Each structure stands twice: as structure tokens, then as C-alpha cells.
Amino acid sequence: MPTVAFHTLGCKVNHYETEAIWQLFKGQGYERVDFDRESDVYVINTCTVTNTGDKKSRQVIRRAIRKNPDGVVCVTGCYAQTSPAEIMNIPGVDIVVGTQDRVKMLDYIEQYKQERQPINGVTNIMKNRVYEELDVPAFTDRTRASLKIQEGCNNFCTFCIIPWARGLMRSRNPEDVIKQAQQLVDAGYKEIVLTGIHTGGYGEDMKDYNLAMLLRELDAKVKGLKRIRISSIEASQITDEVIQVLNDSDKIVRHLHVPLQSGSNTVLKRMRRKYTMEFYKERVDRLKEALPGLAITSDVIVGFPGETEEEFMETYNFIKEVGYSELHVFPFSKRTGTPAARMEDQVDEEIKNERVHRLIELSDQQAKEYASMYEDEVLEVIPEEQFEGEEGVLVGYTDNYMKVKFQGTEEMIGQIVKVKITKAGYPYNEGRFVRIMDQPNLTEQVTAIS
Ligand code: SF4
Structure with missing residues (x-):
């Protein structure tokens, strides 16, 4: 062979x-x-x-x-x-x-x-206008299944090379998405993460179809699916219709990743991002109003060319105001071939590092604050693997994207497990096993070992 x-x-x-x-x-x-x-x-x-x-x-x-x-x-x-x-x-x-x-x-x-x-x-990728269909019925070593729903991006942010590597926006046919989702659920996956290059843009190249409609169809048609997560969605893609679907569905998780990149309008403009901080804030406020407790995570780039201390502080204060459950902070790094790499007044590495640290500190504090709201609550976790270095301890995510470790057994991996959060923290929360969903008799067995 x-x-x-x-x-x-x-x-x-x-x-x-x-x-x-x-x-x-x-x-x-x-x-x-x-x-x-x-x-x-x-x-x-x-x-x-x-x-x-x-x-x-x-x-x-x-x-x-x-x-x-x-x-x-x-x-x-x-x-x-x-x-x-x-x-x-x-x-x-x-x-x-x-x-x-x-x-x-x-x-x-x-x-x-x-x-x-x-x-x-x-x-030449730029000539391609059709989504290339490739089948993935199962994953080799994962409990969370990804499902690609679109390819490419039309945005051309000034720091990003990706449109040149992936081409322009192409959405996958909804029937193929649903068929693939059903296949994954039949293979035993409880959670499906909708992924893509510009995931939330799904449908923008289609005539009578959009992301909200796809979410509704997945929710209604895929038998046995427990959790749907969208890997990333831009503020401009959080339409009222999307919010409504999130509200109506008990399968779409209480978590959205909404890239911010900067909280300063002048920096956003230089980045060629297509929103202002006011617009972003309005969308997030609408979301929080409709879905209390929703976890919002984000990415932010620190030290974009020309970023002044004032602009950085606008971002810092904006993040403070929004309140994220987790933030990924990246120091700006020049990507050859992008407009931002050629911009003048690149920010000094030392200043970048110092700003990165200030934001990480804020982000840690916000993550802990968010997690503490769930202390003593029983949440549903899908354990993904054994926790490295601690025997009999599993680690997995709640629907609202809190990472939880708790004592459990191998057979729980990939299942939905009720866990009581005993100690909130970041990056890990500690929990105690309560029971496996749909398998009540496993409770006693595990209580005995914990
Ligand atoms: S950062 Fe995202 S939205 Fe901007 S060009 Fe790259 S892939 Fe597209």
C-alpha cells in the first residue's frame, strides 16, 4: 500500500x-x-x-x-x-x-x-468564481468538526495578503453544506464550526440566499446536530436577521468572534476596514441586548503603521467599553506585498511590545470577569482531550467558549457533558462533572472516581 x-x-x-x-x-x-x-x-x-x-x-x-x-x-x-x-x-x-x-x-x-x-x-486564483467542492466526512483526530462554507475575500484590508492567496468570495452551495453537516453529525460530531476565509460573508455572492438563511436551514434540517458555531463574523455581517436567528435557535452557540483590529477610526481607515467604531459598537450593543450573556471574542492588531499613543488609547478604551470574553492581541507584522508593509512611520518594536502587554493585561482581566459570571453554574461542555500532565482530567469548551477542565473518563470525549463551574479563571475554568447528556447512568460511575 x-x-x-x-x-x-x-x-x-x-x-x-x-x-x-x-x-x-x-x-x-x-x-x-x-x-x-x-x-x-x-x-x-x-x-x-x-x-x-x-x-x-x-x-x-x-x-x-x-x-x-x-x-x-x-x-x-x-x-x-x-x-x-x-x-x-x-x-x-x-x-x-x-x-x-x-x-x-x-x-x-x-x-x-x-x-x-x-x-x-x-x-490564477483571481479568475476563479466557483466554490471548489471537496468532501470531508470525518476528521482524523478531532472532536470539533469544521465545515467550510465559503472561500476567498473581497475586502483587501491593507495589512492582509489573504485575498491574493485565496481569491475572491465564493460561497458553497447550501445543499452541499447541509449534506456535509449531516454526514459529520452521523459520524458522531456534536459540534460543527462553520469556517471559511471570510466566514460571515457567506452568501454575499449569491442572489436570493444569505448567512441567516443557511443558519436556519442547518438548525432545522440537520438531524442530531447539537451545536453550531460560526468561526468569525464581521460587525457589518451581523444583520438584524442574523441576530433574530441566533435568538430563535438553541443550537447556535452563545458566542461570536467579531474581529475588531482597531478601536480607532483613523487607524481603521488606514487599515481599509469597512466600519467605524461607532458602527461596530452599535452592532455589538444590539447583540448583547438580544442575547444577554453572549460571549464576544475578537482579534486586535497593535502598532499598525502610524499608530499614535492617542490612537492606541482609543482602542484600549473601546475594548474596555465593549467587554470581550477573550481577545487575541497581535503586534503588527509587515507582510511583504501588502500596502501596510510599504507605509511610512512603522511603529517601534519596543512600543509595540509595551502596547501588546497593556492590552493582554486588560484582556485577561475581562476574560476572568466574564467567566466569573458563570461560577457555580452548570454548563454543557464537550471535552476534547485529556489535559496534559494531569491524569483523568479532561478539557473542553462550553457553548459560550469557556475552556473548562474537570475530572472525567475517556468515553466522555466528544460527548456533551454537564459540568458545574467550581472555580472561574482564565485561560482555564475548573469544574466538576455532573452528568453526561442522554446517558444518565454514567453519573455514578464517574462520581465514584472523582
Ligand atoms: S483581514 Fe480578513 S477581511 Fe481583511 S482582507 Fe484579510 S481575510 Fe479579508
Whole structure:
């Protein structure tokens, strides 16, 4: 049986697509082996979101070549899409495929075996207007299933290279999304995370369909689905219709990730983000009003070119006002090829670091405050894995995205478990097992060990 080994860099979408590519190999009778083992074929799914993403991708490619110089080394993903020539120049790379035409990968491998000539299968992504359908019926090692619903982005924020790597917005056909969701639920997944490059933009390229309609259909049509999470949604995409669906559904979780990037209008303008802080705040207020207790998480970039102390403080105070349950703080890093990398008055690294620390401190404090509202409450957790270093302790997420660790047994992994929060904290909350949903008789067994 021929073997294939995968290495995935970057985001959830890449991980999802690696699973899709694995399905193609599986269909051709391949066996999947560990990346550190000798393999007939290596597939490296690369990332290009930062310059470091490129560098790490190159390191991994070289590792594969060293492991088995006779193996076929196939490079795909965002870095492959944006810089195929750079990758073809690495001696030992045999095939390059970008972020489309993955189905051709196996044919390229056969062609390579015959001709022994490197193949560059990358084509212009900007011309593509159709979502490429790839099936992922199950995941190799995860309890939370991702489901890709769209590809690409039309926004061209000045710091971001992604539209060049992924192309313009393409939404997946709703019937295919629902079919895939049902397949995942039938395979045992309780939670589905809707993912994409610009997930909340789902439907913007469609005529009579939108994200709210997709959510309604998923809720109504997928039998046995317990939790639906949207990986990310822009403030402008939180329409009243979306809020209404969130309100009506008991499957869509009480959590939204709404990227902020900056809380200063002048910085937002330089970033070419398409909202003002006033607009963002109005949307979030509407959400909180309609869904009390909703967890809002976000991303923020600190030290964008020209960011003054005043602009930074606008962001700081804005975050304080909104109150997030978790914030990912990134120091601005120049991505070659983007307008922001060429902007003058880049912010000093030391100033960036100091601002990052101030925001992390605020974010930790807010996360603890949010979690403390749930102390002594019983919440539903889906444990994902054993907690590293503590035997018999599991860790997983509540629907409102609190990370909880508690004593439990292996068979609870992937199930919905009622857990009482005994000590709120961040990044972890501590909890005590109450019972497994739909399996009341497991209660006694576990109480005995805890
Ligand atoms: S919205 Fe902006 S940051 Fe997000 S993928 Fe599109 S261009 Fe990049």
C-alpha cells in the first residue's frame, strides 16, 4: 500500500482542507503515516499569512525532502498559491498546487512518477468564481468538526495578503453544506464550526440566499446536530436577521468572534476596514441586548503603521467599553506585498511590545470577569482531550467558549457533558462533572472516581 504523510501550517481552513486532500488519497488506496516517518508521498499544506508563515513552510518542506529524498514532495496551500516559483526553486520539491485544483494532485503524482519532471500546477486564483467542492466526512483526530462554507475575500484590508492567496468570495452551495453537516453529525460530531476565509460573508455572492438563511436551514434540517458555531463574523455581517436567528435557535452557540483590529477610526481607515467604531459598537450593543450573556471574542492588531499613543488609547478604551470574553492581541507584522508593509512611520518594536502587554493585561482581566459570571453554574461542555500532565482530567469548551477542565473518563470525549463551574479563571475554568447528556447512568460511575 503506498503511503502519504501530511503537515499542515496555519489556520482552521488549511486543517480542514488537509482532511479533504487525505480523503482523495484514501480513495486511491493510500495509507496515512506520521510526518516524521519515511513516506512515499509528502503533502505540505502551507501558510502565508505572515512572513514567518512562509519561512516555517520552507523549513517543513526541507524536512520532508531530508526524510526521504526519493519520496514525492507535494506543496500546496496559500504560500504555494502566492509564490510557486520560490517553492519550485527548493531542490527536491516535485509538485506545487495552490489553493485550487487539489483534485488534480493525485494525477500529478502519477505524471511525476512517469516523467520525473517537476510540475507547477498553480493557476490564477483571481479568475476563479466557483466554490471548489471537496468532501470531508470525518476528521482524523478531532472532536470539533469544521465545515467550510465559503472561500476567498473581497475586502483587501491593507495589512492582509489573504485575498491574493485565496481569491475572491465564493460561497458553497447550501445543499452541499447541509449534506456535509449531516454526514459529520452521523459520524458522531456534536459540534460543527462553520469556517471559511471570510466566514460571515457567506452568501454575499449569491442572489436570493444569505448567512441567516443557511443558519436556519442547518438548525432545522440537520438531524442530531447539537451545536453550531460560526468561526468569525464581521460587525457589518451581523444583520438584524442574523441576530433574530441566533435568538430563535438553541443550537447556535452563545458566542461570536467579531474581529475588531482597531478601536480607532483613523487607524481603521488606514487599515481599509469597512466600519467605524461607532458602527461596530452599535452592532455589538444590539447583540448583547438580544442575547444577554453572549460571549464576544475578537482579534486586535497593535502598532499598525502610524499608530499614535492617542490612537492606541482609543482602542484600549473601546475594548474596555465593549467587554470581550477573550481577545487575541497581535503586534503588527509587515507582510511583504501588502500596502501596510510599504507605509511610512512603522511603529517601534519596543512600543509595540509595551502596547501588546497593556492590552493582554486588560484582556485577561475581562476574560476572568466574564467567566466569573458563570461560577457555580452548570454548563454543557464537550471535552476534547485529556489535559496534559494531569491524569483523568479532561478539557473542553462550553457553548459560550469557556475552556473548562474537570475530572472525567475517556468515553466522555466528544460527548456533551454537564459540568458545574467550581472555580472561574482564565485561560482555564475548573469544574466538576455532573452528568453526561442522554446517558444518565454514567453519573455514578464517574462520581465514584472523582
Ligand atoms: S477581511 Fe481583511 S483581514 Fe480578513 S481575510 Fe479579508 S482582507 Fe484579510
